[in-house]
Amino acid sequence: MERKFLHDLSTPLAALQMNLESLAEEVKESGANPEMLKRLEKCVAIMGRVTDLLVARKAEVKKEPAA
């Protein structure tokens, strides 16, 4: 059950992370709106934390015997 949940969560998270990071990079390169860039970079950092949590949980669940 949890394995499936973690699997299902992985794809939208991957899509979200890619979009956020590309967006932050583009805003940075454009040099526009430093405040927006700051907020976007915060989102990227938070997203990174969510990803780290997911990766850590996957590693834990992987050690458990499959039901």
Add this chain to the structure above:
Amino acid sequence: MRSPQETTLLLVDDEPELRDAMAYEFESKGFRVIQAGSGTAAFSRVENDPIDIVISDVRMPEGDGMELLDRLKARNPFSPLVILVSGFADISLEEAYDRGAEAVFPKPFDRKQLGMMVQWLMRPLESRWAVRPLRIPVDMPIGLRFQSGTTLQGKVTNFGRGGLFVALSSTMEENPEEDCEFHLTTGMVEAPNISGRARVRWVQKGDQPGCGLEFQFADTSCRRALLHFLNFLKTRAFIPLR
């Protein structure tokens, strides 16, 4: 080496959101990108289009990634090259590599690492293996705990043969020669976390604060993972500068 403009990628995933995000990423770098929503659809694209690299999800309802891999490699083991992106416990790394995948990434993956892998695969084998890089940029979270009780969070941006560079948000107070415990989140399927002890060899101040750490101790499983990783990187630096 082929340019991105001369390289066609086929992105295969039943989730259009992830396909679109990857397509945007690679198209903005100049690649020609084709998308498919299943393994079956992907295989027919390969038969009709000159595809260089396939990036495919593993679990899909109509023709999964492993089936696609088998069909592609039975057709021609050398082309297209295949990168598998695995959700969770869909496949074992051993099986994926044995059946012909050139690379395997867990989801969610690091887009920079995926991009670097594509660039790497675009090189002919001979030139790929001839490169001994001075440093290989990575981006891995690391936590440091010093004997004083101070804890620091940073990012490992480079590995050397004997240590690593940690980028920090501010200059650290600790002095060279102090020891710390480190906890590295690699994001790699085979070893997601590596812990051990390291010694600060130098502290970098200024615009890009950080420090150079030399590995001192890791337990058996972490040591193995670290050695495996470092053996893959084969960088020239012992402890990389930045």
